[in-house]
Amino acid sequence: MQTSNSNRYIRQLILKGFGAAAQEKLTNSTILVVGAGGLGCPLLQYLTAAGIGTIGIADFDKVSLSNLHRQILYTANDIGANKAEKATAYLLNQNPEIKINTYSEKITAENANDIIMNYDIVIDATDTIESRLVINDACVHLNKPFILGAIHEYQGQVAVLNYSHNVKVKPINYRDVFPDLTAQAKLPNCEETGVLGVLCGIIGTMQANEAIKLITGIGKPLINQLLTYDSLTNEILIVDLL
Amino acid sequence: MQTTILSFGSIAEITGKSFNISDVSDVKSLKIKLFEIYPALKNKSFLISVDKKIAINETILHHSTVALLPPFSGG
Numbered sequence: 001m002q003t004s005n006s007n008r009y010i011r012q013l014i015l016k017g018f019g020a021a022a023q024e025k026l027t028n029s030t031i032l033v034v035g036a037g038g039l040g041c042p043l044l045q046y047l048t049a050a051g052i053g054t055i056g057i058a059d060f061d062k063v064s065l066s067n068l069h070r071q072i073l074y075t076a077n078d079i080g081a082n083k084a085e086k087a088t089a090y091l092l093n094q095n096p097e098i099k100i101n102t103y104s105e106k107i108t109a110e111n112a113n114d115i116i117m118n119y120d121i122v123i124d125a126t127d128t129i130e131s132r133l134v135i136n137d138a139c140v141h142l143n144k145p146f147i148l149g150a151i152h153e154y155q156g157q158v159a160v161l162n163y164s165h166n167v168k169v170k171p172i173n174y175r176d177v178f179p180d181l182t183a184q185a186k187l188p189n190c191e192e193t194g195v196l197g198v199l200c201g202i203i204g205t206m207q208a209n210e211a212i213k214l215i216t217g218i219g220k221p222l223i224n225q226l227l228t229y230d231s232l233t234n235e236i237l238i239v240d241l242l
Numbered sequence: 243m244q245t246t247i248l249s250f251g252s253i254a255e256i257t258g259k260s261f262n263i264s265d266v267s268d269v270k271s272l273k274i275k276l277f278e279i280y281p282a283l284k285n286k287s288f289l290i291s292v293d294k295k296i297a298i299n300e301t302i303l304h305h306s307t308v309a310l311l312p313p314f315s316g317g
Contacts, residue, residue, distance in 0.1 A: 035317055132315075152252065177296075177313075178289060188316070200317070237294070239309065240295045242296070
C-alpha cells in the first residue's frame with residue numbers, strides 16, 4: 001500500500017507540517033472506538049477517511065429509528081442491525097485501504113483488557129458512566145491514552161486523558177477528574193435529556209482531531225485538559241486538570 | 243469581593259449558568275457557601291476550576307472566575 005504517495009490523502013499530505021511522515025504515522029496507528037452512536041459515527045468517518053491503519057469498532061447496540069437524526073452512518077434499512085457491523089460495512093466502502101476490527105459485544109471489565117491491549121489509542125464514544133469507567137480503568141491498567149467525549153443537552157466535553165508527554169508527570173485519568181463518581185452514578189444520557197445531532201458531530205469530530213494530533217505530533221492536543229463547548233453560544237472553556 | 247461562577251451541564255440546572263458570590267476567600271469557603279445556597283449540589287459530582295485550572299480546597303479566590311463542571315454522560 002503506497003500510503004505516503006496515495007492520491008487519496010494528497011490534500012492532507014500537502015499541508016505544511018503534515019506531509020508523508022505524518023501520513024505514515026496514521027497508517028501505522030491503531031485506534032479503538034468504543035460506541036458507534038452519536039459521537040462514534042462522525043469520528044469514525046473522519047478517522048477512516050484520514051487513513052488510520054487499523055480501527056476497532058465496539059458497539060453491542062442495534063440501530064433504532066430514534067438514532068437516525070444523529071447517527072449518520074445508518075439508514076432506515078439498518079434498523080434492528082448491530083451498529084458495529086453496519087458501521088464497519090459502510091466505512092470499508094469509504095476507505096478500503098484500512099483494516100477494521102468489529103466487536104459486536106459489550107465492552108465489560110472481563111473483556112476490556114483483551115480488546116484494548118491491541119490498540120494505541122482508545123476513544124470513548126459511549127453514553128453511560130458505567131461503560132466510561134470500565135474503559136478508563138482498562139486504559140489506566142494498560143497505559144493507553146483515552147480520548148473522552150460526552151454530551152449534556154447543548155454542551156459537550158472533550159479531553160485527552162491518561163497520557164503524558166513527560167514521564168515525570170503522572171497521567172491523569174477520568175477517576176482523578178471526577179473522584180466521587182461510581183459506576184452506579186445516575187447521569188442523564190441523550191435518551192433522557194435530548195440532543196441535537198450536529199453537537200454530536202462537533203464533539204465527535206473534535207475527538208477525531210485530538211486522535212490525529214496525538215498520532216502525528218502536530219499541534220497541541222488537549223492532554224490533561226478538559227474542553228467544554230456550548231453550542232448555543234459557541235463559548236469554549238478549556239480547564240487544566242493538573 | 244465578588245467571585246464569578248459559571249455553571250455547566252446539570253449543575254447549571256440548579257444554579258443557573260452564571261452568578262456571583264461574595265465574601266469567599268478560598269475554594270473551601272466557596273463550597274460551604276454553595277452548599278448552603280444550593281443544597282441540591284451536595285448530591286452532585288463536579289470539579290471546580292479557578293481561572294481555568296482545576297482547584298483544591300486551599301486555592302485562593304481573588305477576583306477569580308470559577309467554573310463548576312460536572313461529568314457529562316451522553317454520546
